[in-house]
Amino acid sequence: MxxxxxxxxxxxxxxxxxxxxxxxxxxxxxxxxxxxxxxxxxxxxxxxxxxxxxxxxxxxxxxxxxxxxxxxxxxxxxxxxxxxxxxxxxxxDPRETLRNEIPEPGEITTILAGLDRLDAASPIGPWTRDTLRIIDRHPEVRAPDLAAQLGRETPDFKKDVRKLKERGLTESLAIGYRLSPRGETVLDHEDGPRERAPRRTGTPLPRTIGAPATRALRAVDVHTLEAVSGWRREDLAALHGVGPIALDRLEAAMAEMGLGYAS
The missing domain is CATH 2.30.130.30 (Hypothetical protein.)
Structure with missing residues (x-):
């Protein structure tokens, strides 16, 4: 529905x-x-x-x-x-709790066995690790761009990412994805630890504001609700792509956290 x-x-x-x-x-x-x-x-x-x-x-x-x-x-x-x-x-969503749970070594073995089963059942062959790796290298990048890099159709790529999300390994952002802490731990177990940009602290922008507003906010280095609260509503309204509906939804999301637009 x-x-x-x-x-x-x-x-x-x-x-x-x-x-x-x-x-x-x-x-x-x-x-x-x-x-x-x-x-x-x-x-x-x-x-x-x-x-x-x-x-x-x-x-x-x-x-x-x-x-x-x-x-x-x-x-x-x-x-x-x-x-x-x-x-x-x-x-x-219970997946929000799961993706922040760091698995123990024994649990990682179980998770990897589940990924192996997904690979074995796929008509295109193994895909789980490549998908985790490309999301890890390119967080917050549009699904069509990631799919193109893997030579895949976007709908099929998105469907497979949802299977990883069910396991708490990825999380969807307003635009694109990123690995969850759980997903990073599993991939590091497979490939060895890698250097990553520091994970943004704060509450991600709500997906309900839409891609145009998200792109406009990212362009001025606003990636979280906490960062939004440092702006006046009228200043954000002046950004191309940030309309009144997006502003209202940002305001409602901030209100739940006891935040609001700057005066």
Missing amino acids: MMRPAELEGVRAGTVDLAFRRWDRPRVKVGTRLRTAVGVIEVTSVEEVALSRLRAEDARRAGAASLTALKDALAARPDRPVFRVGLRYGGT
Whole structure:
């Protein structure tokens, strides 16, 4: 179930607890836990509803500007039924905890055996170590650029990176990836320790602000929410690519940490 950044932020904040979709059949079940850019979102209900029965309260709970706006969003594919999906925030993604856990030698052996199984099952042959290495050498680089260096199609490359993320070895950034501390430990066990640029301290920029805003902030050496808090909102607004939606999402993310824009 795909969700827009605004929906995700609304569910996390508790202002959104419904979503409406036109599907040929239910695409999620009650109890489904969706891992998203803002954490885990749980599906609490799924039911088919008539478009004519939607009310303003449904629109509000879905984060729509109005009932008309909600119906306009559901105007496509009118031959498909409308489903009302209940949602609630289920907390942070457990992979965030896993990627910061440094494995013991015995656990590293188990992790490497799992990577060997992925390699053996792949139609392109071994890929896990090469993927870890290229992410390690080129953190915060776009997936299409990394895939091109490996001679791979971007969708297949992204799918494989997600398999590494499931094991806590990589983490997704607003643009590109980086190895987690767990991933660095595993790769160092294979290749020997290597010198890396110091890991940025602080809270990474939220992925929900979008790539244009992320690129604009990186261009002025702003890579974390703590660094954002040193800027005035109006100064960031003057950067090409940083629009009001991105600014609002940055503000909301900082507020959770007790931070805000400089005055």
